[in-house]
Amino acid sequence: MKITVFSTKAYDRDFLEAEASRHALTFVETGLDRTTTALAAGAEAVCVFVNDALDAPVIEALAAMGVKLILLRCAGYNNVDLRAAQKNGIAVARVPAYSPYAVAEHTVAMILALNRKLYRAYNRVREGNFALDGLLGFDLHGKTVGIVGTGQIGTVLAHIMLGFGCRVLANDLFENKALVAAGVRYEPLDTLLAESHIVSLHCPLTPDTHHMIDDDAVKLLRRGAMLINTSRGALVDTRAVIAALKSEKIGALGLDVYEEEAHLFFENLSNKVIRDDVFARLLTFPNVLITGHQAFFTHEALTAIAQTTLANADDFEATGAPRFPVHA
Secondary structure, eight states: OEEEEOSOOHHHHHHHHTTOTTSEEEEOSSOOSTTTGGGGTTOSEEEEOTTOOBOHHHHHHHHHTTOOEEEESSSOOTTBOHHHHHHTTOEEEOOSOSOHHHHHHHHHHHHHHHHTTHHHHHHHHHTTOOOOTTOOOOOSTTOEEEEEOOSHHHHHHHHHHHHTTOEEEEEOSSOOHHHHHHTOEEOOHHHHHHHOSEEEEOOOOOTTTTTOBSHHHHHHSOTTEEEEEOSOGGGBOHHHHHHHHHTTSEEEEEESOOTTGGGTTTSOOTTSOOOOHHHHHHTTOTTEEEOOSOTTOSHHHHHHHHHHHHHHHHHHHHHSSOSSBOOO
């Protein structure tokens, strides 16, 4: 199968080529949007990532070129107009799970770094400053951690935090009985926000979860709570969170995702002016830690993503249906 891979980095090429003996891959560095659909000419499938924009006009253009399959090399599919894909006879496939450990462990890394001020301590020591003022943290043991979304990633995180001796609350449409047996307590979101010292988001972006952390949700938070988002940027109303940081209602913020990240993340912008004033404001807070959508970025996860992405292509070629389809 001829597949055009958009938003390609060197690591994408390395891991996909290692698994792609049966397919002809064409790699392009640019993302897929209305201005770049022509790059898919001659392809039977396109392979895209989290910030590629597959709205109705893009999908219609792909269909007109003969594209029959959209391969998402990620779990989320909020950037694809599924109804337009169905209407135009294009199948959509995703990678439902790659390494929940990768994202859960990155979440823990952010919690620990924020709590113990590791980024500030690192910079101080390099400057010969060994003073401890401003580096005071707290014991995780005995604290309450609220996990919103207990799919595979949230489940792994829950077990890790139980291992730290934390009290773990969870919120999800469906309760995980194994987590309940392990000591996790499911609560309504309002209760979870009010009781948790740390809140971590691990749910998909849908119309119902868009800006789930807004002004009203912030008001419910325990004063000084830590908020972590390694899921999708638009779960958080960034302006509401900035106001909460200024008032010290939020005591620490860790973001691996950002709702307007498409023109920022995955690129080296170190010699350019960042024109996003909201993002620039986030960078001014000493209690904010931002990473560039790297929670998934482990050898194991990239291997699994490549294998599952191409397994979707294999199955579509053999049967007309991908292994892990996404339906409207």
